[in-house]
Amino acid sequence: MREAFLKEALKEAERAYSLGEVPVGCVVVREGEVISRAHNLTESLKDASAHAELLALREASQKLGDWRLTECSVYVTLEPCIMCAYALVLFRVREVVFGAVDEKHGGVMSLYNLLDDDRLNHRVRWVYEPDEGCAKLLRDFFKSRRW
Numbered sequence: 001m002r003e004a005f006l007k008e009a010l011k012e013a014e015r016a017y018s019l020g021e022v023p024v025g026c027v028v029v030r031e032g033e034v035i036s037r038a039h040n041l042t043e044s045l046k047d048a049s050a051h052a053e054l055l056a057l058r059e060a061s062q063k064l065g066d067w068r069l070t071e072c073s074v075y076v077t078l079e080p081c082i083m084c085a086y087a088l089v090l091f092r093v094r095e096v097v098f099g100a101v102d103e104k105h106g107g108v109m110s111l112y113n114l115l116d117d118d119r120l121n122h123r124v125r126w127v128y129e130p131d132e133g134c135a136k137l138l139r140d141f142f143k144s145r146r147w
Contacts, residue, residue: 005029005075006099006131012039012052013077013137019044023137026052026076028060028069035072036060052076053084057091068092077134082107085114088124096124099131100138 005027012025016039028036038055042048053076061067067090074088074096085107088096096115098108107114108126115124 002097002129008034009075009077010133012037016040017137017141023141024052024078026056028056029073030071035063051084053080054087057087070094078102079106079108079110081105082112082114089120089122092122093124097127097129099129099134
């Protein structure tokens with residue numbers, strides 16, 4: 001199941017790529033069903049917080065009528081940054097699964113280990129599920145922008 005949901009997140013990342021956005025996609029899943037999906041829109045919205053995770057979490061919260069997403073899993077193509085990792089805690093997400101690491105901004109395992117901090121009032125289980133499609137899309141995007 002994880003692979004199928006990561007592929008759904010990858011579809012969102014491809015949408016971001018086509019818009020010239022950093023290609024990160026995210027889906028929120030509850031009881032085996034995708035309840036929200038989003039991709040990065042920071043450039044389009046001129047909003048530094050318009051990361052795929054935040055947009056998908058907000059949509060899921062609206063659909064469920066609750067800010068607590070305790071029965072939800074989040075699948076995202078790139079390791080969440082610190083902002084998004086803490087949003088997962090605040091929204092009380094059950095788990096996050098990501099397909100590529102972010103060595104420059106990762107808030108889960110690469111640069112910081114926010115979700116492993118037992119001082120937080122909620123623990124989000126995390127799983128790094130390496131997916132070459134997720135990593136390749138990001139490499140291709142940044143390679144196309146280098147001179």
